[in-house]
Amino acid sequence: MQKDAYTLILEAIDQGIYKPGDRLVEAELAERFGVSRTPVREALQRLETQSMLTRDGRSLIVASLDHNQLAELYVVRSELEALAARLAAKHATPEEVKVLQDMVEADRALLGDPAALARANRRFHKQIHLASHNRYLVQQLDMVHRSMALLATTSLAAEGRGEAALAEHDAIVKAIAAGDGEAAQQALRAHISKAFETRLKLDAGAVHGSTE
Structure with missing residues (x-):
């Protein structure tokens, strides 16, 4: 098409x-x-x-996002992504869980390449959205991730963030695989919170990063 x-x-x-x-x-x-x-x-x-x-x-x-818009975006993203993880723990098929597990493993090869890791990160989150099996939630998350494109840097460019993010992804997938909606929700919310914290530090020039 x-x-x-x-x-x-x-x-x-x-x-x-x-x-x-x-x-x-x-x-x-x-x-x-x-x-x-x-x-x-x-x-x-x-x-x-x-x-x-x-x-x-x-x-x-x-367009670019100012500090307040960034904070507002992350609040909405955190809640919607957490809901997607909770629903994925309930509705994901064994095949969808396997795809998520394989993504975490494959993405380890991308450590040291923030741009490639950022693309892989988007694919991973999109897979969780789809595994929620809720079309309205997927539509809302598509809008949120569209706005994420207005951020000039990726938080994955921060030193050490790639390894930490993959460990967080692993925890999310384990909770989804176990069918534990509460744990999946908490793990994803913690993941988004850490990404937001890292981004704020990057924007303030407090941690080493690149503009990838």
Whole structure:
């Protein structure tokens, strides 16, 4: 299935091709993605409505999140992700649990590569969302993770955070595999809390990291 202009632009932001503050030009996007300018214009309008883009004079730029928006986003993310983990512990199939276990093992090979680890991290969380078997929750979490793309850095770039995050992922999967919704919920909430704490330290320049 061919991706539409909206999805192509959104993925480019998510992958860091366009970062917060970058200007998006209709003609350049149309040429880059090999589509006409009309769907690009419509996609840009849609992204502006969703607060992914903002106006800078007559230009549209990729939005960025201020401290308060970041805090608000993590509150919502923590609650929704915790709910997804609790539901996954109840509804995940053995095959879905095996996929999560395999992801944790495979991601160990990515330690030292924050960008690759960040992509793997998104896949891991998405798998938990799907394992919740609740389409409305998945839709809400997609919106939250779309906004996460507006963060210029990954908390996984902080020194030692990759190893810690994988240990946290392992604890989440063990709880889901055991069918322990309460433990899964607590483990995921603790994981998000640690990621938020690390991000705040990164933003304050208090820990070593990169802008991957």
